[in-house]
Amino acid sequence: MPTRPQPAPPPIRRFLARGLLFFGGLALGGWALGKWRGIHDLPSAWPEVAVKWTAALQAERPVNAVLLGSSVVRHHFDPVVLDSVTQPAGWRWHNLGISASFPPESYAVARALLEAPGAEELELVVLDVLPLEYPHLENAGALRRSACMDAPTWKDMMRVSRGDLAQQVTWTLLGITHLLDGWRVDIGSNQLPNPDGPRGFLPLDTLEVRWDALRYSREQFLQDPAKRLQRLAAEAADFDYRMGGEVADPCVGWTCPQELIAWHVDQMRELNTMAHDRGIHLVYSFQKLWETNGCLYLAALAELGPEHVIQLMGARDRIPLQRQAYWYDGAHLTAAGAERISRDLGQTLLKACAPNR
Secondary structure, eight states: OOOOOOOOOOHHHHHHHHHHHHHHHHHHHHHHHHHHHTTTSHHHHOHHHHHHHHHHHTOSSOOOEEEEOSHHHHTTOOHHHHHHHTGGGTOOEEEOOOTTOOTTHHHHHHHHHHHSTTGGGOSEEEEEOOOOOOOOGGGTTOHHHHTTOOHHHHHHHHHHTTTOHHHHHHHHHHHHHHHHGGGOSSOOOTTSOOOSOTTSOOOOOTTSOOOSHHHHHHHHHHHSHHHHHHHHHHHHHHHHHHHTTOSSOTTTTSOOOHHHHHHHHHHHHHHHHHHHHTTOEEEEEEOOOOTTHHHHHHHHHHHHOTTTEEEOOOOTTSOOOOSGGGBSSSSOBOHHHHHHHHHHHHHHHHHHHGGGO
């Protein structure tokens, strides 16, 4: 008995199947092109860092120590001051900080630097640690934001943002952008001019007229600088109290989501292994007591030890930063403040790392 012909799939199902097939081909092609073009390598994805790294490699005196991080690295740490303070260890510094570089991007930048040509000449890398930056929809198409969103990172971000649909949608859009990045025409170039100083450091000038976010944070700070300075001093004193062993749980009252903290520590452990395999000493510096950073500092310290984890969040045995003249706004330092915190960092690194040389 002849079989009846099977009915054709409904038009909407055919349309969806063809659409998925087309997108799959587009994504696969983008992924392959991205690998071939090195679209997620340092020069393309983070040209500002690549420009600074090129300058470090071409320096008259060899650079063997670098700093990575966000604006609180770019505007805070003066390599000239660090050279002077850490002279006993023989370190010569370059500042590779770029503004708005938070995890997961900052971990990806560190990974890209460790894999970059010339990195084997480094002795010391300092990565400033800040909390995870949750995604902004308007940045979903930015190459520097999507470059770190490979499949493992996407899975991690979906896990740590469980329960927040808006975040998960944006992480997914970044993941899709990552797959399609290979089709980009206009990408970064390591021939871009360096907007910072010859050693990568850019001090903040209170007399400069700005039109970016720092203009508004400066205006807000100047409305009541004494109140903000008091808050900073109180935060540092509270941190010292917690670290002094006078409370049973030093993390009490802090935001400490364990799954997120564990993700950070996993990233640090992986980067530490990469650096060690290349003969580089990697140090995580905690400068800002923001959100999860207090609990993360303690977790990282327990996992990696004091030779790899340092902090500038407390006030005990620190160079004082209590004057308004040292602060540009509530988070960033002026040139005078940068000179002091650079000395502080250099002295802290000598205590933590120099004995291991």
